Amino acid sequence: MSATILKHIAVAVLVNFIFVEGSPQWRYQCVEGTCKKFRLTPETKESAVSLPACRLFCHDKAGLWPIPSGSFRIGQTLTRLNVNSIDISGPRSDTKSHNLVTLARQRFIHAVNKIEPNGNQKAGGRSLFAHLKVTNPNVDRLELSTDEGYTLEVTESSDGRINATVVADNYFGARHGLETLSQLIIYDDIKREYQMVKDIYIQDRPHYPYRGLILDTARNFMSVDAIKRTIEGMAMSKLNTFHWHITDSHSFPYVSKSNPYLSELGAYSSKMIYDKDTVADIIEFGKVRGVRVMPEFDAPAHVGEGWQDTGYVVCFNAQPWQDYCVEPPCGQLDPTKEGMYDVIEGIYKDMIDQFNPDIFHMGGDEVAFQCWNSTNHIVEWMNERGWYNDKAGFSKLWNVFQSEALKRFDKHAKKKDTPIIMWTSSLTEKDYVHEYLPNDRYIIQIWTTRNDQHIQDLLDLGYRLILSNYDDMYLDCGFGGWVDSGNNWCSPYKGWQQIYNNSPKELAGDRANQMLGAEAALWTEQVDSTSIDSRIFPRISAMGERLWSEPNTNWRFAEERMLVHRERLVSMGINADALEPMWCSQNEGSCPIHRVR
Structure with a gap:
């Protein structure tokens, strides 16, 4: 047999090996901490290493x-x-x-x-x-x-x-x-x-005890399947708190046993509700996955739909809205109405019975003093007590609400002195916070920027903090405006690299023990069940590693593992956003600029 014929036979065998039945074309080898791609041949097939196998031994901590x-x-x-x-x-x-x-x-x-x-x-x-x-x-x-x-x-x-x-x-x-x-x-x-x-x-073991995501299901309704996919993805990154922002001024989808009319009037439809069985199902789903489901009843602001017939809400859908609140529709509880406290006590009781929370979120964000100031009977009520309608006076009014709300919550709490979380606000400023929100009871959740002096003031005053600074942790940023043209208020988009590098320990310095952890936030003005996965994942996984391990390296050392983890999320039916061309994951170390090993 001639050499030419033998050559053609060898080529035919190789072609058959490569192209028949979709067999793999490449093998991988660990080279200086990176899996490098080489052509798979009949001679190397027996000892060839696949990309997943290479990652186990080549990546830091087995990928x-x-x-x-x-x-x-x-x-x-x-x-x-x-x-x-x-x-x-x-x-x-x-x-x-x-x-x-x-x-x-x-x-x-x-x-x-x-x-x-x-x-x-x-x-x-x-x-x-x-x-x-x-x-x-x-x-x-x-x-x-x-x-x-x-x-x-x-x-x-x-x-x-x-x-x-x-x-x-x-x-x-x-x-x-x-x-x-x-x-x-x-x-x-x-x-x-x-x-x-x-x-x-x-x-x-985790570095921080609180590793969370807040999901708003009031501005746009989220299906149970979407919520469960979110919790599933959280569990895969060892996050442990699903903070459920379940009501807002836009809708009231939570079915309150004590006050069922709130969801009857306030839900977007009779099908867009979270009833007792649904809540129980989500709580159990989370528990199996190591994720607590913590409710938030945001007050005294962010109330509206569902409350129309109560007489307990002022400024509801007031126009022009920008004179009364930060986004439409406006709405704020009236602290001067005694009957209002009976309603919120019922909501607290319902939530305590259903969620059995070890910590509870009372909201307290974006209270608009101009709303209360526009309501004559509230101003008159304040003047009768010698309070001016200025920041100090309205802070006293807010404290009336918060003190009574806490008293009503404690009547039904199963755990004495259950910690209460509240957002940073004018009430958490150093001139008011110690008087109105004692640090042995309240945990403050930071949504302002990392360089806000407010954070250091709270640390100096001994408060425990949860970090949700919007300049790194708001997942809804970087999309088009919805009350105006251009981009939304907290643009630009927060990439996973930025989220990964957002270290509570680094921010707090020698007061790092007061940082309970952090929480990413997805406010849903511009997202619903059809787009939720890609807004959250895999960016929140970056926060998961930061809070679990608090690594002393930056995102560049995590890039290859992040691409692998995104594949895991997709395999579990979570539509996690693509981060790079797939070529990058198959040619490790070739994409980031100034790669450092």
Whole structure:
């Protein structure tokens, strides 16, 4: 046989290898901390490493998101996993954690199967048995003081089974351990098999106890599916608080047992409501995923629709609106009306009964003194008490409301002195905050800019803070205006890199222990269920790593892992925004300017 014929045969074999049945074209090799792409040939196929496998050993902390904060050891050997032979055990059936573990097991197996949803894998492989060892199995409520740490150890038993042991104080820490374990399972498209590392040891715990997202479901209604996708994505980044801004002046979709007329009049439609069963379903969904659902009843401002027949709201839909509030429709409670406090007491009771909150958000943002000042009987009521209709006088009026509102909340609170969160406002300025909002009861949520002196004043006065500075943490920024032309008020857009670099520790300095954490915010004037995923994800995942690990590096060291994590989110049905061309994730280290290793 001639050399020419042999050459043609060799080329035919190579072409057949490359193009038949959609076989992979590339293999990867770890080069100086980056997975580099090389052509896959018949000679290299047997020892070829897939991109997911390379990431496990080449990326910092095995490509996990968020990176573990403590001890970390991962072996260098992968083994084939039988995804049809996974079992997870936990506390006994007579404990409160048992049902949570059962549901977590279902979620874990579902997530693993979503890695390769087409079922294109070889049969066989090792069985995986995970055991959750929980010290306090009857803890079933997440609180600020809850220990969310865990230890994960993976070993191979003598019978060839892979054993994973998660040790934690409670279910919530154990759940985080399962989340980490799920990220250590990959699908190798070269070998067409699931794989995992069989030698792992991780000690891990969050840096901050409060790691949240606020979602506004009043300006535009959010479907239950959209809310659940949001909570699912939060859990995948170990965020733990879904702050539910459930009512506003635009609509009142929350069905209050005590005051059902509020949603009957105030919801956008009879189908756009959150009734008792819906709320319970969302709370349970969050609990399984380690996410507390915390309600906010924002007052005394941001009320309107639903309250029309009560006589307790002033300035509702007043025009021109910019003279009375920050956006239409205006609306503010009247602190001089005794009956109004009975209504809000009923709302507090309903929310306490349903949510059983360990912390509660009373809102308190954007109270417009010009609204109260435009209402004659309020000004007269103040003058009878010798109060001027100036900032000091209206702050006293606001304190009347806040003091009575707190008293009504405490009548029904299941936990004495439940911490109350309020937004920064004129009432939280240093001239008023200590007199009206004592620091042993109130937590202040910062929405102003990072360089606002207000923050340092509150830290100096001993307040605990949650950071939501709009210059880094508002997810609705950077889109078109809706009350005017141009861009919206808080433009520009906040990229994931900016969010990642927003460190509470760096801002607070030697008072970092007063920072409970941070919370991204999505206000929904220009977003609804059709677009919510891409507004939130994967940007909020950047905050997830910052708050869990408080790494001493910037976003450049996280870029490759972030692209991987975005793929995980998409695999779970979350329509996370693309961050870069896919070429960048397949050619690591080639896209960021001035790449530093």
